[in-house]
Amino acid sequence: xxxxxDKVQQHFLHPLNVGxxxxxxxxxxxxxxxxxxxxxxxxxxxxxxxxTDAKFKTFGCASAxxxxxxxxxxxxxxxxxxxxxxxxxxIAEALGGLPKEKMHCSVMGREALEAAIADYRGVILPMAEGxxxxxxxxVTDLEVIRAVKExxxxxxxxxxxxxxxxxxxxxxxDKLRELLREAHSGTGIAEMIKPVEKQAKMTVLQKIKxxxxxxxxxxxxxxxxxxxxxxLVDVDGDFVMVSLRGSCxxxxxxxxxxxxxxxxxxxxxxxxxxxVEEAK
Amino acid sequence: MECDEKSVIYMxxxxxxxxxxxxxxxxxxxxxxxxxxxSSMHNFGGQVGLAVKxxxxxxxxxxxxxxxxxxxxxxxxxxxxxxxxSALQAFPDKRHIVTTRVEHPAVKNLCxxxxxxxxxxxxxTKLKVGDDGRLDLDEYRDALSEDxxxxxxxxxxxxxxxxxxxxxxxxxxxxRGILFHTDAVQAVGKIPVNLKELDVDFLSMSGHKLHAPKGxxxxxxxxxxxxxPFLTGGHQEGGRRGGTENVASIVGLGKACEIAERSIxxxxxxxxxxxxxxxxxxxxxxxxxxxxxxxxxxLPNTTNxxxxxxxxxxxxxxxxxxxxxxxxxxxxxxxxxxxSHVLRAMGVPFTAAHGSIRFSLSVYNTEQEIDFVLxxxxxxxxxxxxxxxxxxxx
Numbered sequence: 118x119x120x121x122x123d124k125v126q127q128h129f130l131h132p133l134n135v136g137x138x139x140x141x142x143x144x145x146x147x148x149x150x151x152x153x154x155x156x157x158x159x160x161x162x163x164x165x166x167x168x169t170d171a172k173f174k175t176f177g178c179a180s181a182x183x184x185x186x187x188x189x190x191x192x193x194x195x196x197x198x199x200x201x202x203x204x205x206x207x208i209a210e211a212l213g214g215l216p217k218e219k220m221h222c223s224v225m226g227r228e229a230l231e232a233a234i235a236d237y238r239g240v241i242l243p244m245a246e247g248x249x250x251x252x253x254x255x256v257t258d259l260e261v262i263r264a265v266k267e268x269x270x271x272x273x274x275x276x277x278x279x280x281x282x283x284x285x286x287x288x289x290x291d292k293l294r295e296l297l298r299e300a301h302s303g304t305g306i307a308e309m310i311k312p313v314e315k316q317a318k319m320t321v322l323q324k325i326k327x328x329x330x331x332x333x334x335x336x337x338x339x340x341x342x343x344x345x346x347x348x349l350v351d352v353d354g355d356f357v358m359v360s361l362r363g364s365c366x367x368x369x370x371x372x373x374x375x376x377x378x379x380x381x382x383x384x385x386x387x388x389x390x391x392x393v394e395e396a397k
Numbered sequence: 398m399e400c401d402e403k404s405v406i407y408m409x410x411x412x413x414x415x416x417x418x419x420x421x422x423x424x425x426x427x428x429x430x431x432x433x434x435x436s437s438m439h440n441f442g443g444q445v446g447l448a449v450k451x452x453x454x455x456x457x458x459x460x461x462x463x464x465x466x467x468x469x470x471x472x473x474x475x476x477x478x479x480x481x482x483s484a485l486q487a488f489p490d491k492r493h494i495v496t497t498r499v500e501h502p503a504v505k506n507l508c509x510x511x512x513x514x515x516x517x518x519x520x521x522t523k524l525k526v527g528d529d530g531r532l533d534l535d536e537y538r539d540a541l542s543e544d545x546x547x548x549x550x551x552x553x554x555x556x557x558x559x560x561x562x563x564x565x566x567x568x569x570x571x572x573r574g575i576l577f578h579t580d581a582v583q584a585v586g587k588i589p590v591n592l593k594e595l596d597v598d599f600l601s602m603s604g605h606k607l608h609a610p611k612g613x614x615x616x617x618x619x620x621x622x623x624x625x626p627f628l629t630g631g632h633q634e635g636g637r638r639g640g641t642e643n644v645a646s647i648v649g650l651g652k653a654c655e656i657a658e659r660s661i662x663x664x665x666x667x668x669x670x671x672x673x674x675x676x677x678x679x680x681x682x683x684x685x686x687x688x689x690x691x692x693x694x695x696l697p698n699t700t701n702x703x704x705x706x707x708x709x710x711x712x713x714x715x716x717x718x719x720x721x722x723x724x725x726x727x728x729x730x731x732x733x734x735x736x737s738h739v740l741r742a743m744g745v746p747f748t749a750a751h752g753s754i755r756f757s758l759s760v761y762n763t764e765q766e767i768d769f770v771l772x773x774x775x776x777x778x779x780x781x782x783x784x785x786x787x788x789x790x791x
């Protein structure tokens with residue numbers, strides 16, 4: 118059912134560099150049996166800090182196996198400092214692309230490489246400092262933010278495709294949305310990502326009170342300036358029945374007033390589905 | 398488009414089945430010269446109506462129902478939704494449903510979305526299953542309440558083949574005056590179903606699981622059961638399901654049911670033997686392989702086996718290289734990121750759930766095919782285990 122490129126199929130059916138290096142200079146292990154994806158990467162690094170050999174062992178699907186295989190081919194011969202710059206996009210590109218739901222497999226490859234390099238240098242992964250936001254898949258906030266920034270992700274769905282976060286019980290969805298905004302803030306994209314506002318259902322009484330409030334505070338003073346007025350007659354579901362008074366009653370532009378002004382104001386400030394009609 | 402059917406070893410019959418050549422022959426007139434609308438006044442349409450009637454009779458015969466108790470739908474999923482939503486509307490004060498944790502998404506997702514769908518709050522009890530996939534009847538008895546609108550329990554599980562004690566469960570529901578629905582999509586055509594001897598009120602059936610075409614289903618509604626239609630519109634199906642009948646597929650389904658009355662015997666003998674040979678062979682030649690589901694109380698054609706330390710999609714794609722078709726409960730093949738909810742409900746550890754493969758046979762499988770699969774699988778599993786960081790050679 119996945120549309121895999123020829124390169125993915127090739128690397129899956131005939132993977133390169135399978136195995137484990139004896140006494141490796143760097144080892145990176147990520148994932149787990151529980152996750153459904155795991156990768157163990159071992160590196161041979163010489164005194165000039167060049168990766169002379171790399172081997173992998175992977176538990177996972179065709180994308181995971183192919184990503185691991187192509188990763189080892191990419192980094193063989195690279196200086197460690199260059200290998201540290203390899204991203205999951207590089208891995209996916211080297212495979213001619215991966216289905217979007219499988220992008221997290223390429224992310225796993227990159228994480229294993231990072232872990233192996235950190236192991237070689239004897240440092241703790243900066244990513245290890247993160248706090249787990251997705252409990253189902255053990256994904257941290259730092260991992261999410263990095264994925265968003267590096268792969269320019271624009272939705273929670275994309276975060277799930279790249280990190281698996283949010284793909285289980287879904288409880289972390291709000292937190293993911295927050296992280297998405299955080300990651301984008303300062304670049305103007307934060308404007309585009311609006312949090313889904315769960316509109317609490319208003320009772321009829323609450324609705325009427327709010328409508329009256331807006332009419333009193335804003336609409337009536339404006340109409341009165343021109344010698345007109347407006348009265349709330351009834352509220353039926355989303356229908357707001359009003360009665361125009363004074364000069365508004367005989368004004369040719371009364372319909373326009375109702376729709377362009379009154380309805381717009383009420384939609385903005387009370388409920389976006391309201392419809393304003395003149396009471397007969 | 399041409400598909401190379403001859404070279405494929407098809408062991409995914411719980412996903413869908415081959416349409417029997419006899420069924421295709423029975424359908425052809427209705428895709429060519431006999432194109433009338435069964436509801437029309439003229440003879441050209443009316444005679445088509447007779448063919449639909451005859452199909453209905455054959456289907457009723459297979460499952461021990463009366464012809465008036467059969468309505469045609471587009472699929473098993475529609476039948477499931479129709480039954481459950483009908484019960485909720487027939488008894489608007491009852492907001493409780495008893496079902497299981499291993500139902501097909503057609504039932505599972507419907508129940509989970511009922512609140513959003515109807516605007517009312519519902520209480521859904523999902524009965525647990527043991528590690529062999531079976532239910533606890535005491536838990537079931539305790540779950541039934543005054544507030545229960547309907548019970549919906551599948552007859553046979555699509556992933557493991559495990560069969561539930563429908564006769565007893567339907568009787569227990571009847572004793573409490575509660576409607577009983579069963580999704581029998583996987584059971585009909587494979588094992589005997591006789592509604593005359595049961596207290597079942599609603600039963601769902603799907604054409605493409607028993608060698609009829611895709612796009613046709615059946616809902617059995619016991620005479621006297623309060624019923625509210627799901628698809629309203631024209632007067633088809635006695636006003637119970639609007640929409641012009643899928644004549645060709647209905648006729649095909651009728652033919653398939655006629656054939657099934659004869660072939661159920663074969664399913665439970667020859668096909669069961671092939672399944673047993675396959676299962677036995679895999680479990681003995683491949684280490685760290687385990688069967689998922691009860692060995693005895695299950696469909697004769699299904700075996701669900703977990704191969705530890707390797708992943709399902711990878712196994713299937715290697716099998717695909719040999720044109721062997723099956724399916725898996727792994728996360729990667731589920732369309733979501735989680736492995737099969739059925740295996741998880743059975744307590745199958747993640748380590749095994751990800752590497753599960755379901756083989757589901759039919760009357761079209763041969764012993765040579767079984768032997769071929771037994772020849773190829775050990776190598777496939779061992780080559781993937783060589784790649785796996787979790788597999789230690791003993």
